[in-house]
Amino acid sequence: MKINKTIYRALLLLSFVALNGLVLIGISAILAYLNTGAERTSILHIEQNFEETYTPKIIWYNTTNEGREIEDQTLQTIEEDYKNAWNVRNIALASNNMYGVDDFFTTSARAKLDSIIKLNAKNGITLVTTSIQHNPTIDFYSADGKLVVFTDNNVEQYNEVYSNNNLISTFYSTPSYKVMMLLEDGFWRIRHLVEINKDTKNNTVQPTKQQHNKTIASGVNYYPKNTPWDMFGQTFNSKIIEKDFALIQELKLNTIRIFVPYETFGKATVDQKKLMQLKQTLDIAEKHKLNVIVTLFDFYGNYDVQDWTLNHRHAEQIVNTLKEHPALVAWDIKNEPDLDFESRGKLKVIAWLKEMIKNIRKWDTKTDITIGWSSTEAAENLVDEVDIISFHYYKEPKDFLKSFSLLKSKAKGKDLVLQEYGYSSYSGFWNLYTGSKDEQANYYKEMQLYIEQENIPFVLWTLYDFETIPTAVVGRLPWRKNQQKHFGLYTTDGQPKEALKYIKPKK
Numbered sequence: 001m002k003i004n005k006t007i008y009r010a011l012l013l014l015s016f017v018a019l020n021g022l023v024l025i026g027i028s029a030i031l032a033y034l035n036t037g038a039e040r041t042s043i044l045h046i047e048q049n050f051e052e053t054y055t056p057k058i059i060w061y062n063t064t065n066e067g068r069e070i071e072d073q074t075l076q077t078i079e080e081d082y083k084n085a086w087n088v089r090n091i092a093l094a095s096n097n098m099y100g101v102d103d104f105f106t107t108s109a110r111a112k113l114d115s116i117i118k119l120n121a122k123n124g125i126t127l128v129t130t131s132i133q134h135n136p137t138i139d140f141y142s143a144d145g146k147l148v149v150f151t152d153n154n155v156e157q158y159n160e161v162y163s164n165n166n167l168i169s170t171f172y173s174t175p176s177y178k179v180m181m182l183l184e185d186g187f188w189r190i191r192h193l194v195e196i197n198k199d200t201k202n203n204t205v206q207p208t209k210q211q212h213n214k215t216i217a218s219g220v221n222y223y224p225k226n227t228p229w230d231m232f233g234q235t236f237n238s239k240i241i242e243k244d245f246a247l248i249q250e251l252k253l254n255t256i257r258i259f260v261p262y263e264t265f266g267k268a269t270v271d272q273k274k275l276m277q278l279k280q281t282l283d284i285a286e287k288h289k290l291n292v293i294v295t296l297f298d299f300y301g302n303y304d305v306q307d308w309t310l311n312h313r314h315a316e317q318i319v320n321t322l323k324e325h326p327a328l329v330a331w332d333i334k335n336e337p338d339l340d341f342e343s344r345g346k347l348k349v350i351a352w353l354k355e356m357i358k359n360i361r362k363w364d365t366k367t368d369i370t371i372g373w374s375s376t377e378a379a380e381n382l383v384d385e386v387d388i389i390s391f392h393y394y395k396e397p398k399d400f401l402k403s404f405s406l407l408k409s410k411a412k413g414k415d416l417v418l419q420e421y422g423y424s425s426y427s428g429f430w431n432l433y434t435g436s437k438d439e440q441a442n443y444y445k446e447m448q449l450y451i452e453q454e455n456i457p458f459v460l461w462t463l464y465d466f467e468t469i470p471t472a473v474v475g476r477l478p479w480r481k482n483q484q485k486h487f488g489l490y491t492t493d494g495q496p497k498e499a500l501k502y503i504k505p506k507k
Helices: 002-036 072-095 107-122 238-250 272-287 305-322 337-344 346-363 397-409 437-454 478-484 498-502
Strands: 125-134 136-141 147-152 156-163 166-173 177-184 187-195 218-221 255-261 291-298 328-335 368-373 388-393 415-421 458-460
Touching (some): 072 107, 072 125, 072 187, 107 125, 107 187, 125 305, 238 272, 255 272, 255 328, 255 458, 272 291, 291 305, 305 346, 337 346, 337 368, 346 368, 388 397, 397 437, 437 498
Parallel strands (some): 368 388, 415 458
C-alpha cells in the first residue's frame, strides 16, 4: 500500500513539473514573439512567403520631392510593404475574401476594397489579377517621416475574369494610381489607392526585333548519355560535354538544343551555380562552332496568373546573363506547351506564352524567339508572336510532307524548324521484338529525303541512347520507358547506329 501511495505521489509530482514546464515554454514563446516583432505573413497564416509567390518589377523613377529627403532604407521598406499590399489585394480579389487585408490597408482603404469584393461575390464574379511592373514616382514625403504620396504610372496588369468559375474574359491594362501610405506600428499601410486613368490597353512600346546572323541549319537535341533530363547540378561534367560537342562538330551539325528545368534551377531565385554551368555549356558550344537553342521552363506546367511574376524573375536572370553570348541562336519559350491545353486551359497557356515572349523581347532585342510545339497543327498558334516556327513530328514519314505544307501555308513567310523528330530502335518484350536498328535507319532515310527536298532546318532526337529514363519524363510504364531509351544515333557504349549514315547536314 505504501508503495502504491509513493508511486501515486511521484506521478503527481512529475505531472506538476511537466505542466509547469509547458507553461514556461509557452510564456517564453509568447515573449520571444512579442520581443522580435511578428512577421505579418505569419500572422496571415499564408503558407508561402510573399517572396515565393509575388515578385513584380518595381522601378522608382524619381525620389526627389517636396518635404523631407527620403532615405534609401525607408524607400526599400515602403517598396516592400507596397508590394505586399498589392499581393494581399490580389489574393482578396481572387478569393472574394478580405482575410489578411487589415494589416496592409487602413480602415478607409479597406472599405472600398470590401465593397468591390461583396459586389463580385453577389454576382458570382471572380477577378484573378497580377501586376507585372510598377513605375512609381515620389510626389511628397512628410517631414515627420510618417506619410508618403507617390504616383504609380502605367502599372502593367493582367486580368482574368471568371463568372461562376468559368473564364469569360482576359485582358491587359496599364492604369496609373495615386497612392498615399501611412506609417503605423512600424509598417507602411495604404491609405488611398486611387486609379487616375481608365486605360485598359497595354500601351507599352515593344522593342524592335534586331537582325542577327546566326541560323539553325542542322542539329541535335542534347543530353549527356548518362544523365538525361538531369544535365546540371551535381551531375554536370564539362569534360563529357566537351567530348560530345566535339563529336557533334565532327558530324558537321551546327546546332544543339538544351533544356533549363524551371524548379531545379531555382524558380524566381535562379541557382547561380547552375546558371554558370549553363553559361559554361554555351562556352563549350562556341568553341566547337555550335549554335545553341535554349529551351526555358522545362517541366513547368502551372501557368497561373499568381506565378507570372516568379516566371518573369526566373527568365530575366537567365536571359540577361546569356543574351550577348555568341553561341546563343534562339530562346525556346517552352517545350510542347500545347500538351497542357486540356489540363490547364488553352486560353491560360496561350496568355502565359504571350507574356513570356513580350518580356523576353524586352530584355533581349536580338535573339530569335520560338516555341517547341508538339505537332504541325499546334504550331499554327502564335505565328505572329514568334520569330521562328518550331514543330515536332513523330508520326509516319509518309504523312510528313502533307502536314508540313499545310503549316507552311499558314506560316506567313516565317522560317520553320523541325525541332524534334526521331525513331526508337528498341526491340524487346514490350514491343514484341518488332523494332530494330534497321527500321530506325529506314525512318531517317525517308525523313531526310523530305527534309532535303523542302530545305528544312532540323534538330533530331537525339545523340545517344540512354541507360535510364526518369519516371517524371514518361511515367512508370515499362513499354514507354524502354521505347524512349533507344532514340539515339549512338548506342549507350558510343557505337554508331545504321541511321547515322543518312544524317546529312543542311548547308
